[in-house]
Amino acid sequence: MSRSPVVDQEACIGCETCTLVCPEVFRMQEEKHNGHNHGKSIVYNPTGAPEAKIEAAMDQCPAACIYWE
Numbered sequence: 001m002s003r004s005p006v007v008d009q010e011a012c013i014g015c016e017t018c019t020l021v022c023p024e025v026f027r028m029q030e031e032k033h034n035g036h037n038h039g040k041s042i043v044y045n046p047t048g049a050p051e052a053k054i055e056a057a058m059d060q061c062p063a064a065c066i067y068w069e
């Protein structure tokens with residue numbers, strides 16, 4: 001079985017970079033957390049892109065909060 005990317009919901013700062021780099025895998029959710037309007041990124045399609053493209057998103061995440069599981 002291949003590995004899947006995961007976004008650390010606590011660490012994500014909602015910058016949207018991963019959703020721009022790899023929109024086949026990541027998207028922003030508009031959930032409110034403690035009054036904050038910031039959306040967090042979620043993995044909605046773990047196998048939607050080649051691992052290299054997912055890793056490009058990981059490399060560019062400013063919070064370094066995307067990891068393999």
Ligand code: SF4
Pocket residue numbers: 007011012013014015016017018019040041057060061062063064065066
């Ligand atoms: S690049 Fe990182 S910090 Fe930015 S939205 Fe994606 S997971 Fe969150």
